[in-house]
Amino acid sequence: MTVKIAPSILSADIMNLERDVRAADKAGADVFHIDMMDGNFVPNMSFSPSVVEGMRRVTDKPLDIHMMMENPDAYIKPVIDAGADTVLIHAESTQHIYRSIDLVKSYGARAGVVVNPGTPLETVKELFPIIDQILVMTVNPGFGGQKFIPGMTKKIQRLDQLRQTAADDNFEIEVDGGINADTISQCARAGADIFVAGSYLFNGEAGLEKRIDDIRSLAVEAKQ
Ligand code: DX5
Ligand code: ZN
Numbered sequence: 001m002t003v004k005i006a007p008s009i010l011s012a013d014i015m016n017l018e019r020d021v022r023a024a025d026k027a028g029a030d031v032f033h034i035d036m037m038d039g040n041f042v043p044n045m046s047f048s049p050s051v052v053e054g055m056r057r058v059t060d061k062p063l064d065i066h067m068m069m070e071n072p073d074a075y076i077k078p079v080i081d082a083g084a085d086t087v088l089i090h091a092e093s094t095q096h097i098y099r100s101i102d103l104v105k106s107y108g109a110r111a112g113v114v115v116n117p118g119t120p121l122e123t124v125k126e127l128f129p130i131i132d133q134i135l136v137m138t139v140n141p142g143f144g145g146q147k148f149i150p151g152m153t154k155k156i157q158r159l160d161q162l163r164q165t166a167a168d169d170n171f172e173i174e175v176d177g178g179i180n181a182d183t184i185s186q187c188a189r190a191g192a193d194i195f196v197a198g199s200y201l202f203n204g205e206a207g208l209e210k211r212i213d214d215i216r217s218l219a220v221e222a223k224q
Helices: 014-026 049-058 073-082 097-106 121-127 152-165 184-190 208-223
Strands: 004-007 032-037 063-068 086-090 110-115 133-137 172-176 194-197
Touching: 004 208, 014 049, 014 208, 032 049, 049 063, 049 073, 063 073, 063 110, 073 086, 073 097, 086 097, 086 133, 097 110, 097 121, 110 121, 121 152, 133 152, 152 172, 152 184, 184 194, 184 208, 194 208
Parallel strands: 004 194, 032 063, 063 086, 086 110, 110 133, 133 172, 172 194
Antiparallel strands: 004 032
């Protein structure tokens, strides 16, 4: 599978969001990652469906919604109506993750499940044949700029092995949290396909284009 770089707009300059989104689009972003936090599931608050709608007006790139909220089902239709392409739901946020994934698909969007660092892959294994994506959190969710948890590399590796052993499981593996030029290679080697990066892309000194190119090259090289 090809490498995709997904800038997380949580680290963009909120007062200049349109400027930053246009710049990341032009710099080669493959997909935009939008974090929705409710202040309950995680100790922070962020974007709502209206931000998804605004993003849809300024970019044609796919929009991935990372839902970090209690009761995610209530927001599935609103974000898809607003222009989401993929909806990613935490396994820990709902008692009926299978139903939530089904709901996303029933509205015609791509569906993905998210696992926190402490959640075993076994919890979501039954979803493998029906999901398009699985997001492995490589930090505890809630904030940008945290440090990559080293043990997660083995988890990605195990997930990739599971994917290879089942013929009908062809989801993409995504990683989110602490992804930068030091950590991306090990994730790519372990089997990740989509790389979310927030603070590394938006808070760095070098231009966005160079940063995207740099991490993309590292990931491509590690996958060979
Ligand atoms: C954290 C969010 C991430 C965040 C990543 O809970 O899900 O998408 O923006 O930020 P960095 O890349 O700075 O770790
Ligand atoms: Zn995220």
